[in-house]
Amino acid sequence: MIKIWSMKKDENAAARKKPKTSAAQIRVQKDLTELDLPSTMKTHFADPADLLNFTLTITPDEGMYKGGTFKFSFAINTNYPHEPPKVKCTQKIYHPNVDLEGNVCLNILREDWKPVLNLNSVMVGLQYLFLEPNADDPLNKDAAQEMSKNRDQFLSNVKISMRGGRVASNVYDNVLAS
Amino acid sequence: MATLVNGSATADWPGRYFHIDQILDKPGPRTDPGFAAGAEAPFLRDQAKILVIGAGGLGCEILANLALTGFKHIHVIDMDTIDISNLNRQFLFRSKDVGKSKAIVAADFIMQRVPGVEVTPYFGKIQDKGDDYYMQFNLVICGLDSVEARRWINATLVNLVDPENPESLKPLIDGGTEGFKGQARVILPTITSCYECSLDMLNKQTAFPICTIANTPRLPEHCIEWASVLEWPRVHGDKKMDTDDPEHISWLYKTAASRAKEFNIEGVTWSLTQGVVKNIIPAIASTNAIIAAACCNEAFKIATSSAAYLNNYFMLIGTDGIYSYTFEHEKRADCPVCGGESLDFPISMEVTVEELIDMLIEKQDIQIKKPSLSTPTRQIYLQAPPQLEQATRPNLEKKVSELVPGGGEVTVTASTLPFSLSLNIIYN
Numbered sequence: 001m002i003k004i005w006s007m008k009k010d011e012n013a014a015a016r017k018k019p020k021t022s023a024a025q026i027r028v029q030k031d032l033t034e035l036d037l038p039s040t041m042k043t044h045f046a047d048p049a050d051l052l053n054f055t056l057t058i059t060p061d062e063g064m065y066k067g068g069t070f071k072f073s074f075a076i077n078t079n080y081p082h083e084p085p086k087v088k089c090t091q092k093i094y095h096p097n098v099d100l101e102g103n104v105c106l107n108i109l110r111e112d113w114k115p116v117l118n119l120n121s122v123m124v125g126l127q128y129l130f131l132e133p134n135a136d137d138p139l140n141k142d143a144a145q146e147m148s149k150n151r152d153q154f155l156s157n158v159k160i161s162m163r164g165g166r167v168a169s170n171v172y173d174n175v176l177a178s
Numbered sequence: 179m180a181t182l183v184n185g186s187a188t189a190d191w192p193g194r195y196f197h198i199d200q201i202l203d204k205p206g207p208r209t210d211p212g213f214a215a216g217a218e219a220p221f222l223r224d225q226a227k228i229l230v231i232g233a234g235g236l237g238c239e240i241l242a243n244l245a246l247t248g249f250k251h252i253h254v255i256d257m258d259t260i261d262i263s264n265l266n267r268q269f270l271f272r273s274k275d276v277g278k279s280k281a282i283v284a285a286d287f288i289m290q291r292v293p294g295v296e297v298t299p300y301f302g303k304i305q306d307k308g309d310d311y312y313m314q315f316n317l318v319i320c321g322l323d324s325v326e327a328r329r330w331i332n333a334t335l336v337n338l339v340d341p342e343n344p345e346s347l348k349p350l351i352d353g354g355t356e357g358f359k360g361q362a363r364v365i366l367p368t369i370t371s372c373y374e375c376s377l378d379m380l381n382k383q384t385a386f387p388i389c390t391i392a393n394t395p396r397l398p399e400h401c402i403e404w405a406s407v408l409e410w411p412r413v414h415g416d417k418k419m420d421t422d423d424p425e426h427i428s429w430l431y432k433t434a435a436s437r438a439k440e441f442n443i444e445g446v447t448w449s450l451t452q453g454v455v456k457n458i459i460p461a462i463a464s465t466n467a468i469i470a471a472a473c474c475n476e477a478f479k480i481a482t483s484s485a486a487y488l489n490n491y492f493m494l495i496g497t498d499g500i501y502s503y504t505f506e507h508e509k510r511a512d513c514p515v516c517g518g519e520s521l522d523f524p525i526s527m528e529v530t531v532e533e534l535i536d537m538l539i540e541k542q543d544i545q546i547k548k549p550s551l552s553t554p555t556r557q558i559y560l561q562a563p564p565q566l567e568q569a570t571r572p573n574l575e576k577k578v579s580e581l582v583p584g585g586g587e588v589t590v591t592a593s594t595l596p597f598s599l600s601l602n603i604i605y606n
Contacts (some may be wrong), residue, residue, distance in 0.1 A: 001221060001316055002483045004211045004347055005365055021554045021589045023333060023374055023514040026598050030591040033562045048569035049556060069408040079326050082377060097389070101412050105389040113385075115378050172217040 001113035024080045028052060031119040043122055052076040055090065058127050064155055065095075065130040068162045068175040072104075072126060073118070085122060091173040094161030096133045096144035100170065104129070105139045142168055190294065195219070198248055200485050210483035218249070218482040226481045227251040229315040231304055231331060232259065233280040235461045236321025236353050238270045239470030244319075245292040247478050252288070253298045253315070256281040257309075266344055267463035282344045304331055309338055312348065319351040319477050321470065325380065328352060332365065332373035333515045339368045349480050353473040356459050360469040362506070364476050364488045367516070371490065371507040374515035398438055398445035402454040405433035421463035430455060465496060512597040519544070521603040525578060525586075531559055533573040538590065544599065550591045553582055561592075579605060 027049050035043070039060050045054045058070045070093065075086040087109055089102040097105040106125050108117055138144030145153040157167045164174030202219045228249050230240050233256035244252055256282050260271045270287040271280070281299035288297045300307070304327060312318070312334060322328050329588040332350065350365040352373065365372050390396075391404045398556075410419050410430065420426050431451040433500055438446040452458065472492055479485045491507040495499070511517050525534065531551070538549050551558040557579055558573050560566040572579065580602045590599040 001226065002210055002349075002480050002487065004344075004349065004369065013462060021587070021600075023329065025552075025554075026514050026589055026591065027292075029550060029557075029589070030551055030598065031559070032566070033560050033591060035550075035563055036594045037563075043563045045565055047568075048566055051557070051566075057559055061413075067588050079329070082329070082380065101408070103385065103392075103408060105392075107387060111385040111387050137387065139392050141393055142518065160590065168320065 022078060023044065024076070024078045025051070027081055028076055030117075034118075035120050035123070036121070038127075041127060048133075056123055056126070058130060060127065060130040063131045064096050064133075064158050065162070067131075068093075069177075070130065070175060081115040081118070084109050084117075084118065087126070091175060093175060094140065094143055094157060094167055094170075095129070095173050096138045096147055097129050097138055099139040103139060105134075105137050135171060151158070195223075195248055202482055206485070208485045210486070211359070211482040213444065215505045218484060222248050222478075222481050223250050224252075226316050227253070227314060228319060228325055228477060228481075229312070229336070230254045230319050230321070231327070232256055232321040232323070233268075233270075233284040233299075234264070234321065234323065235267050235463070235466040236355065236470050236473075237280070238268045238284060239466050240321050240353070240474055241288050241297065242292075243271065243470055244477065245295045245297070247474060249481070250295050252295065253300065254281045254285055255300045255304055256284075257301070258304045267466060268459060270596050274340055312338055315344065315348060317349050317351065317477055317481060319353070319473055321353050321466075321473070323354075327376075327517075328373050329356075329377075332367075335365075335526050336367040336372055336516050351473045351480075353469045355461065355465045355469050358462055358465055359491065360465045360471040360494045360496075362469050362476065362488065362494075364480070364489045365490070371509040372513060372516040375510040375517070376507055376515045377492075385463070393439065394564075395441050395443060396445075398434070398443055398450055399444060399454050401434040401438040401441070402430065403450050404437055405451075406455050409433050419455075427452050427455070446548035453546045462496075465494070468494060468496075514597050518599040519596055521601065522604055524604045525605045527577065527579045528540050529578050530574065531576055531578055531581070533575075534578050535559065545594060546590065546592045546599070547594050549590045549599075552589050553586060554589075556581070558582075558588065578603065 014055035032051060040059050043054050043056045044057065045051070052075065054074050056072045056074060058072070060066050060068065069089045073090050076129050077083060078106050081120070087099050087104055089104060090098055104126070106129060108122060108125050133147060134143040135148040143154070146157060160176050162174060198240050199219060202215070205213050205214050222490035225248060228244060228251070229243070230237055230252060233241065234253050237256065241252065241254060256279070259277055260275050260280055260283060262273070262276050265271055265273065270284045275283045279299070279301035281301050285297035288295055308464060315355070318331065320328065320331060320337060320473065334351050335348050338346050338348065347367060347488045350367065351362070352365060353362045364370070386400055386403055388407065391400050392408060395404060406419065427448065431446070431448050434451055435446045438444070476488050479487045488504065489506050492502065494502045509516065535549055538544070540545050548561045550560045557566070557570050559570045584603070584605050586603050588601040588603055590601060
């Protein structure tokens with residue numbers, strides 16, 4: 001058997017004893033403690049001991065969704081950052097890129113996720129959806145069509161839906177009460 | 179010498195290892211300085227204990243190769259059972275074995291076929307086993323199909339390295355194939371680049387934009403993804419999808435097929451559905467054979483010091499002709515598994531968490547600002563976000579000794595650290 005240990009002794013880092021904490025756990029700790037969020041975003045941990053499951057609240061201070069309070073659940077698995085966090089909107093909202101089940105169409109949450117991205121990038125990406133909804137990548141097709149065809153009607157629909165009103169056949173959640 | 183092991187005579191008949199002994203009986207230009215002619219063969223055959231993880235496409239080849247090169251103490255782990263679709267390439271299995279444990283059937287087959295080899299199977303997950311189990315092996319060789327399992331065994335073997343004990347360093351040989359492409363690598367935990375160091379080299383799994391799936395499907399795969407990503411949770415709520423459950427696959431298949439019909443898309447089949455949701459890439463028997471051979475060559479060279487071993491990454495691309503390339507993948511200083519710093523940190527039993535943090539900040543050689551601390555089981559103090567800072571703030575006044583046992587480990591992260599720092603707390 002080859003004597004690998006002799007190579008080890010040449011290294012000055014020979015006295016290393018490596019952590020038992022999982023790589024995903026360390027990475028999440030690093031991501032969370034280094035979050036640099038604007039005042040429009042807040043995290044909430046239902047169980048402060050569980051860093052892998054939490055909610056993010058976004059309260060846009062400009063744009064057509066201003067005044068609303070939007071909640072997203074984050075679920076991170078042990079394969080993070082190889083896999084992106086699973087993010088869902090927990091309210092029923094009227095938005096071209098969010099469907100009625102809360103699925104979100106954000107490229108970095110799926111096809112463009114890379115391990116170099118972090119939780120901060122995802123959160124900033126989510127906030128951006130409220131400032132610049134994107135009608136070209138729709139998840140709520142009706143909303144997207146309205147947005148590109150009739151912007152005034154769309155803006156009015158957003159206002160109605162945010163109050164908990166009905167747009168077409170759907171009643172949306174009131175997001176004005178925080 | 180006619181002792182019976184598993185019904186086979188262990189006696190080595192004359193000339194059994196004639197060809198292999200050509201390599202082991204005398205040194206050559208490429209033998210390691212530590213090579214001891216005449217002593218390597220007995221080590222290989224009587225002492226070396228090797229663990230094979232995975233008894234699938236690569237695992238079957240690896241087991242056969244190892245047994246035939248003269249390894250006699252082999253352990254094999256696999257959590258899977260044999261499926262009929264395995265039989266074309268996983269040649270240790272027969273139709274009568276469908277449904278049985280891969281590890282057990284493979285072990286029995288090798289022992290029947292190669293006299294004197296002892297193969298010990300474990301039908302279960304690698305995560306079921308602890309450090310004591312992995313300590314017993316000289317070498318670990320993997321033929322796995324999941325990133326998660328590789329990350330786990332890699333981290334486990336890196337963590338196993340004890341500076342006081344040379345035996346704790348277990349070379350890890352990792353093989354992988356994907357269609358006509360494959361790779362074999364040698365990982366010397368804490369010495370060479372580890373699996374986690376190269377995580378960013380992985381191809382990302384094909385994921386389609388969710389909006390395409392929802393609105394403009396063009397491919398049969400889009401319809402299948404729609405069924406599994408959007409329709410399954412909508413219809414079944416929190417019920418978890420089990421990609422090994424034929425009823426679940428059937429449901430997905432039917433749902434995807436009706437959507438495909440609606441959009442005039444052809445090509446949704448039962449097997450494509452299974453392939454997409456389980457992320458199956460067709461396995462090629464010959465790629466497995468090449469990669470398994472490369473891995474077993476490394477195992478043989480490392481176990482016998484008979485030739486220079488792979489440093490450290492071999493890749494094979496068989497899609498257009500045959501191309502291979504070998505290079506040294508470098509260690510990443512900021513690798514969360516094998517990188518970062520580790521420090522023995524002696525403190526008194528009376529030191530509080532707050533005092534420990536001040537000591538870290540004042541330590542000139544590490545230059546930490548705003549460190550966040552945790553143990554493998556709990557958070558000690560997090561600087562942010564505000565809610566977690568508040569929740570962990572009461573710990574600041576506590577003594578470190580109330581939260582961390584002697585010899586226990588504290589993981590420190592801070593924006594100024596490349597990744598993390600691991601403290602080994604010693605009370606004086």
